[in-house]
Amino acid sequence: MPKNTETQAVGYRCSGIIKDADGAAIAGTTITLVGTTKKTMSDEKGFFLLTDIPAKTYQLQVRHLGHEPQLITLDFGKHKDIELSITLASESGQLETVYITSKSVNREIAERPVLTQVVNTKIVQDQPTTLVELLNRTAGIRVRQTGGLGSSSNVMINGFQNRSIRYFKDGIPMDYLGSGFDISLVPVNMLERVEVYKGVLPPLLGSDALGGALNLVTRQTTNQVLSASYEVGSFNTHRASLNLFHKSKTQHHFIGTDAFYNYSDNDYQANVNVIEPNTGTTYATRAPLFHNGFKNYYAEIFGGVSDTRWADELRIGLTAFGIDKQINYGASMNQAIGAATNHQDALVPTVRYQKSLFDKRLSIDQFATVNTLHSNRVDTAKGQYNWLGEFTPSDSRLGELVTRGTLAKLHFNYYTSRTHLHYKLNGRHDVDFNAVLTGFSRKGADPLGQRFASGEDVLSARAHYDKQILGLGLTSTLLQQKLTNQLVLRYYRYSTQATDADYQGNALTHENNNNRWGVAEALKYTLTEQSFLRLSMETALRLPEQDELFGDGDRKLTNFDLKPERSLNANLGFRTTFHQKHSLEINTFYRITHDMILQLPYNFLFSQSQNIDNVRGIGFEADGEVSLLPWLKATGNFTYQDQRVFDTGNPSMEHSRLRNTPYFFSNFSLNGSFHKIFSQQDRLQVYWFYLFVRQYYLDALPKDKEPDGFLGLWGSAKIDAQNIIPDQQLHTIGFTYTPAFHALTIGLQVKNVWNKAVYDNFRIQNPGRSIFLKLSYSFNEQ
Structure with missing residues (x-):
């Protein structure tokens, strides 16, 4: 009786990183080995792993909402594991004169009419880096601290400083949290990103800021x-x-x-x-x-x-x-x-x-x-x-x-x-x-x-x-x-x-x-x-x-x-x-x-x-x-x-x-x-x-x-x-x-x-x- 080749666990592996056009990791991407039951999703770092793959040629299907799907041919030879780096292009379609374009969230925010800069905390979440240090690497921003960990911080954006810069947590003014969620304390791996607004604020942020604002967006997940x-x-x-x-x-x-x-x-x-x-x-x-x-x-x-x-x-x-x-x-x-x-x-x-x-x-x-x-x-x-x-x-x-x-x-x-x-x-x-x-x-x-x-x-x-x-x-x-x-x-x-x-x-x-x-x-x-x-x-x-x-x-x-x-x-x-x-x-x-x-x-x-x-x-x-x-x-x-x-x-x-x-x-x-x-x-x-x-x-x-x-x-x-x-x-x-x-x-x-x-x-x-x-x-x- 012939053996079912799909159930043969010969130990071949396929792993990789899923990124968007900006180089940011894409979580929740569906990766399917066509013709088999093997299926997984990428994690927050964009990483995925499939194991126990029999030696033959497969089609690997990669799909994520808002991006063009990819179909990749994989040929597993003897003792051959495959490692991939996959970049998904933004999905676009055309219907007569109506154009639909999907971009990464970070890029979409950075391209708003108001001057906005997105600090991607995900790419440094595993580094022993503070949020203050990360902001200080951003153009137009200077954060000054009165000492070491826990000292007060003063953010300056385009010359404005102190309370002329407003702080938000997921779009909500942060005054009610006192110093509990201060930028000098919150770890970068708790944040999805930091949105930096220079000058004019969008209507969704209600504040009397003069010089701009920081919106600390906490990690978003459905998993x-x-x-x-x-x-x-x-x-x-x-x-x-x-x-x-x-x-x-x-x-x-x-x-x-x-x-x-x-x-x-x-x-x-x-x-x-x-x-x-x-x-x-x-x-x-x-x-x-x-x-x-x-x-x-x-x-x-x-x-x-x-x-x-x-x-x-x-x-x-x-x-x-x-x-x-x-x-x-x-x-x-x-x-x-x-x-x-x-x-x-x-x-x-x-x-x-x-x-x-x-x-x-x-x-x-x-x-x-x-x-x-x-x-x-x-x-x-x-x-x-x-x-x-x-x-x-x-x-x-x-x-x-x-x-x-x-x-x-x-x-x-x-x-x-x-x-x-x-x-x-x-x-x-x-x-x-x-x-x-x-x-x-x-x-x-x-x-x-x-x-x-x-x-x-x-x-x-x-x-x-x-x-x-x-x-x-x-x-x-x-x-x-x-x-x-x-x-x-x-x-x-x-x-x-x-x-x-x-x-x-x-x-x-x-x-x-x-x-x-x-x-x-x-x-x-x-x-x-x-x-x-x-x-x-x-x-x-x-x-x-x-x-x-x-x-x-x-x-x-x-x-x-x-x-x-x-x-x-x-x-x-x-x-x-x-x-x-x-x-x-x-x-x-x-x-x-x-x-x-x-x-x-x-x-x-x-x-x-x-x-x-x-x-x-x-x-x-x-x-x-x-x-x-x-x-x-x-x-x-x-x-x-x-x-x-x-x-x-x-x-x-x-x-x-x-x-x-x-x-x-x-x-x-x-x-x-x-x-x-x-x-x-x-x-x-x-x-x-x-x-x-x-x-x-x-x-x-x-x-x-x-x-x-x-x-x-x-x-x-x-x-x-x-x-x-x-x-x-x-x-x-x-x-x-x-x-x-x-x-x-x-x-x-x-x-x-x-x-x-x-x-x-x-x-x-x-x-x-x-x-x-x-x-x-x-x-x-x-």
């Missing part, structure tokens, strides 16, 4: 997923993440969790000035930071229903997070802090409902949350420390940060409601309506804190903040789909009420109501299939945030006199790709901003948000990618931005650069990919990143004191070096190795290879050379 990572590195740093997702057999119910943990002693070496306790003399030395530890946890459990008659998706979540931070310095590194600590925690319920109606012409997306964030600060050292950790007791003071000390406990109550409606008028016009309603109140107590003249605790006086942002957008496709126009009208309103005290304990009451209108226009014109131009302009308003007005109960002081920022912004850009391997993008911007809000040092311990009267900014950036060899890719970008104050009333400082703001920075990288290193199925990626930041200045510098070189790009400033944040050059090298068992990946990275002194926001020193090892495991049940 059963188990993903985990653990990272260990210098300064006793430990980082872990866990992602679980399960969907029922009916595909109508799901449950999952996203969680991460961070810990670091942050005891890296820094250049400091030590005060000798006995003599009071000061000398410069290099010492490890000694009270700079940080740890946090974040966990979200969610569940819901999907694909039912009454809901495309209803998702209910509960998020818990906690942060513990030791404080080693204030707004600058002029004085050491050796005992003060800060704690923050919250329990956050959320609900999100999505539904499409009327043959999917109308879509509804509703999000809501009400939660309370708790913050505790302890400062009771009764003396002061120097940078060697030596303590000098003092009977005249209770604390280090403030003489009277603090045991402040604060409670921040938030509510957020976001409603987004999208309606397709016809094949050429879409309408979006977006409404974001947010509210905030703060109340607390501090037995050591300031008192009103009546004896009442100042923190016991409640502070209120309410804000409403309404947006209406019309997107039109014209001129046979060559021209896309997006018109957005926004309404801003906020009201505040708070009470503070002066040094004599007199009550200072603050009440304010303000409302304004803004309008934005974005155009994109397609030149060829691979290139386009886009232009955007807006008049926008940025309302002061609650922590800028009321402080944060920590080291940020109140400023009731803050006025909203007003700005006129324009962007012009060009992008092209050629041979599907190379790309070039060039963008320019122009800004005029009045009453710009900047966070500035109030003294060496505290900071305060203040208005800068008039700022004019112009700049340009370029970003390119080239495939040098089939296995080697090079990328590079640079950014120049000239932000200057005007109409200052001070002739010596007229047209000086904006203080504490980098004006030129660039990146270059090489990435190599290799296969079959130690086995037929393993993969190795090696990389090198280079970052350069041109010197900039802590305080405003007269224009005639700037370097004489072209655009200030070389030469030296004619001032005291203490006011200069010097040129900085950072090198990072590393590799990731994926063995034949593709669920596991090993990543090793060396940051700041040459151990250079790295300074950031207000000359605060960041870590030197450090080494990190990351293990990642991912299992997807198809």
Whole structure:
């Protein structure tokens, strides 16, 4: 009786990677060995594997929605395994004069009329790379941190910075999460991508951003997923993440969790000035930071229903997070802090409902949350420390940060409601309506804190903040789909009420109501299939945030006199790709901003948000990618931005650069990919990143004191070096190795290879050379 050749397990294998035209991995691709029962799907890295294939010739069918299917002939000979790299082209079809084109999600977002850049976190998810480092490799973006892991971060996009840049999590403003989902904490492998908006925001993002926004898009999946990572590195740093997702057999119910943990002693070496306790003399030395530890946890459990008659998706979540931070310095590194600590925690319920109606012409997306964030600060050292950790007791003071000390406990109550409606008028016009309603109140107590003249605790006086942002957008496709126009009208309103005290304990009451209108226009014109131009302009308003007005109960002081920022912004850009391997993008911007809000040092311990009267900014950036060899890719970008104050009333400082703001920075990288290193199925990626930041200045510098070189790009400033944040050059090298068992990946990275002194926001020193090892495991049940 003849044998069934298909059931003969002779051990031949077929494996490969599925990619789109942009080189991004395609998950969920169906791979079928025609004429057999062997079938599989690609995982999140685009990898697939078929085993136990008998020796004969087959047709391999590769299919994914939105891409052209492929049929590949495979001839399995004796002892012959086959490894493939398959690129799926976007699917296109033609019916008379109607053209249908499908692109990858990342490319579709990057080609919107508004200036958008997509940071693909998937390609680095196995590297021990932070999101801050990844963003700093992106043209037009500079993220500055006040130290190591867990330190505060300040994002700058095209010259705008601080709260002029808004943050979103899956399209929802992130204020309700406090510092729990900060970009310096969230691991890259928890994200699908980061959408960077420069200037004008699309109507689906409701915010009063002036300079742009970051939208952190969490991992999207419809499969059963188990993903985990653990990272260990210098300064006793430990980082872990866990992602679980399960969907029922009916595909109508799901449950999952996203969680991460961070810990670091942050005891890296820094250049400091030590005060000798006995003599009071000061000398410069290099010492490890000694009270700079940080740890946090974040966990979200969610569940819901999907694909039912009454809901495309209803998702209910509960998020818990906690942060513990030791404080080693204030707004600058002029004085050491050796005992003060800060704690923050919250329990956050959320609900999100999505539904499409009327043959999917109308879509509804509703999000809501009400939660309370708790913050505790302890400062009771009764003396002061120097940078060697030596303590000098003092009977005249209770604390280090403030003489009277603090045991402040604060409670921040938030509510957020976001409603987004999208309606397709016809094949050429879409309408979006977006409404974001947010509210905030703060109340607390501090037995050591300031008192009103009546004896009442100042923190016991409640502070209120309410804000409403309404947006209406019309997107039109014209001129046979060559021209896309997006018109957005926004309404801003906020009201505040708070009470503070002066040094004599007199009550200072603050009440304010303000409302304004803004309008934005974005155009994109397609030149060829691979290139386009886009232009955007807006008049926008940025309302002061609650922590800028009321402080944060920590080291940020109140400023009731803050006025909203007003700005006129324009962007012009060009992008092209050629041979599907190379790309070039060039963008320019122009800004005029009045009453710009900047966070500035109030003294060496505290900071305060203040208005800068008039700022004019112009700049340009370029970003390119080239495939040098089939296995080697090079990328590079640079950014120049000239932000200057005007109409200052001070002739010596007229047209000086904006203080504490980098004006030129660039990146270059090489990435190599290799296969079959130690086995037929393993993969190795090696990389090198280079970052350069041109010197900039802590305080405003007269224009005639700037370097004489072209655009200030070389030469030296004619001032005291203490006011200069010097040129900085950072090198990072590393590799990731994926063995034949593709669920596991090993990543090793060396940051700041040459151990250079790295300074950031207000000359605060960041870590030197450090080494990190990351293990990642991912299992997807198809």
